[in-house]
Amino acid sequence: MAKLEEGSPISFDNISPTCSKNSIASARAEDENGLAKRMKTETATAVATGNPNALLSINPIYTTEALKTAVSVLLKAWKDGTTPSAAVVQPALGFVFRKPFPHLVFPDFFHGPIDSVEEELLRQKFTPLSTDLLQLSQTKELSRDGVFEFADVTDTFRNEVRPWVATITNTELKEELDIRGAKYTYTDHLVCHDDRLTTRKIAYVYYLTDPSWSEEDGGTLDLFESSCVNDVVVPGAIEKSILPTRNSMVLFVVGDDSFHQVREVLSTRKARLSLTGWFHATTPSVPRTEFQPHAPFLHLELFEAGKDDMVNCFLARDEADAYSMARKKALKKDMTRYHGCTVRNLLKDSFYQSLTDELRAKEATLPWSETTNRNQDGCLKYIDINTPKWPKDMPVFGQLLRIMQTECFLNSINEITSTRISVMPLDKLNKFAALIGSKNFSSLTNGAGSGASAGDTPDERWVAEAARCRLEKFESGDYSLKTYEAAQVDEVIDLFYYMDCDLLEPDCGGAVVVMDINDPNDEWDPIISMDGESNGLMVVRRDRDHVFFTEYVNHRWARRNGGRPFYRLWISYSTEAGPINSQAAKNASRLSPSEDEDEDEDEDDEDEVSDDSDLVEPGDHDAALSSSDGEEDQ
Incomplete structure (x- = not known):
């Protein structure tokens, strides 16, 4: 059995020699072709009933038992320091990454009327915020009962996405849901931090950015490597940058080393639009102890x-x-x-x-x-x-x-x-x-x-x-x-x-x-x-x-x-x-x-x-x- 390399993203080459990239791509293409026909009919029905958001659902590729098991086994193996079966974790290839800290990237995450979600989000009130950590515009908490116009989307996150995340991450999550709209325009940013606060356990970002967004526009989600200094984990250099691709979902476990930032947006005409928040654990995280030497x-x-x-x-x-x-x-x-x-x-x-x-x-x-x-x-x-x-x-x-x-x-x-x-x-x-x-x-x-x-x-x-x-x-x-x-x-x-x-x-x-x-x-x-x-x-x-x-x-x-x-x-x-x-x-x-x-x-x-x-x-x-x-x- 091939052993997974420590500290490197999963690739097709280090799991099984009998599985090729072409075979996986072919299987995905067949699934997509079948789904396209069904989604075309369902979307037309949704528009006719006047409720386009009701059909927003996770891409069925990601809800298969094989993929959920593969992701769960792989994350648990990394946590326990063991080597999983290559055949079992094979469906997780390309979606789950170990370095600089465990994170998951799922393109084409939702099926349904994505444009309607974007339009409804833009109708919400965005409040400009500026602190030592950030500069951006943000909506109020969208999961509140009073936000009726966004209820279908928040219901999907609470009733479909949350149980799915709990399963694949082997985490017991509370029903509590944080979900806000975030809009970054020219020079907006979020500097390096780790998200550790109260019971936050799994952070997520769902992107509704312009399809033409590129690296030249800035706004990437940067993940930092880390090291231990004076018994405290501190961020180092940027190890990976994730482009905010439309209709993609990024998840990561909040922990000692989950240092990340949103790079400054450089585009003067496009906005980096997203839904972001956290799923919460049943127990609070251990507070961070910073090393603050007294300068002479x-x-x-x-x-x-x-x-x-x-x-x-x-x-x-x-x-x-x-x-x-x-x-x-x-x-x-x-x-x-x-x-x-x-x-x-x-x-x-x-x-x-x-x-x-x-x-x-x-x-x-x-x-x-x-x-x-x-x-x-x-x-x-x-x-x-x-x-x-x-x-x-x-x-x-x-x-x-x-x-x-x-x-x-x-x-x-x-x-x-x-x-x-x-x-x-x-x-x-x-x-x-x-x-x-x-x-x-x-x-x-x-x-x-x-x-x-x-x-x-x-x-x-x-x-x-x-x-x-x-x-x-x-x-x-x-x-x-x-x-x-x-x-x-x-x-x-x-x-x-x-x-x-x-x-x-x-x-x-x-x-x-x-x-x-x-x-x-x-x-x-x-x-x-x-x-x-x-x-x-x-x-x-x-x-x-x-x-x-x-x-x-x-x-x-x-x-x-x-x-x-x-x-x-x-x-x-x-x-x-x-x-x-x-x-x-x-x-x-x-x-x-x-x-x-x-x-x-x-x-x-x-x-x-x-x-x-x-x-x-x-x-x-x-x-x-x-x-x-x-x-x-x-």
Whole structure:
């Protein structure tokens, strides 16, 4: 008996030498010819009775006992690690595949008036959805009793398809049925995930796409290979792509390794239309345990105080500079309302141009890393800046880091966020690290004497505590998922500085979206969404209850920008949490606004916020910020 090859799709050659592709094809052709005559008569009868959906049924080829047994035996053998009889599993050839995880593909799945199903589905209301995982349009749950116009189709799925799936997959399924219409148009997508949730057991997709759909249109169902990292199964590279062929049904078992995605749709005139959902097991699946190592805190050395000539008036602290103070008040007002604001045109034009030129020139030789777990972190390239040596290879970028580590810069951030970024003398940090072990600390300093005096002693060197200091590169198809790193500390201030993205319009993606993890409806209604702007600094205040993600960068960006990436510097500063003791107050005194200034700004903000007439919604956030920029342009 021929042994089935481990890890390869079933083929005619590795089962039985006495069975040929031609014999199978001939048998199928005979069945189809007989069915065609019968279906022609039955369809005419259905149209005459005014109920065209009533005859929707599974292709009889797939309901034969031989095929159902073959699929069942094959899936069970793979699960048990045994070798089935080649003769028994022969009818399953071409329909069942083992890698990258067990899945089934059945072309020409339903017999009946398929066009009527498509027409009825398109009459349903599709609601646009957008989260960190997806962008698509979806109907409401069609299996509800109130959806009478789709009752015949849902009855077929519940009463015919569900028992058939239970038989061939050797699974006890509940009567519960999920079925929704999904429509993907240009740039719509569903990023890598595994479908594990509650009692989901068998996922299915039934395609009603245009018959002319091709690979150039995108929208393929991509299946990922997987591997084990730190005892957790994580997705790897795409191993198989399934074209959304009209009237085909795809099924797969939801499990640890069922990583898949819907590739971005590239067609501007066709929609990827489908019915999709899950059949549910009687017992819930085991929740996934993600490995989330705690990144060591960085300690960024503070540099000399004072205004940097390469930065616009954002850093000015002279009260005579009325424009700068007014701008900070406007930013502080946005922070109060939305947990975030955008400082536009942060750097002087000449310095910003030198920065982008340097990034373009050095981009190909930089030591980029890639996210290792799409299911948890997303997909992008980055460099964690945890050593002072790396920026020396890029002097302009190194100067940008120095600017964001000056007392003057951090004071300005404290002013608009009403927080105190955590700082401490370097010698005390070294003593503390020696006591508890230095593995949780990383000091980003540039050698003795490089830091400016920030304490009471002229030679005393001070550092600010940061949870992240990272240079990121985004290309078409890149994104980041919700990050829960702030849950490890009480509060952080995230700084996102965008570079070389002049053509990044809001419809290209790449925005930073902030959400409340305690609000079950907030996934569809985030607190704020801030679009990336060249030379723009986003400031976000996060605590244990708030997370952020970066929107999927879609095909429009590649088309408008010629495939070139854009860059983002992300620094996440820790802040003083809870009651500030006397020593902490002394440490932070040089990195916080004066008491008089705070009182004046708080009084102004209270007056402004109390007036509900001028409040704007998060979607109008750019308009709220543009008032100060308009004055600057004038």
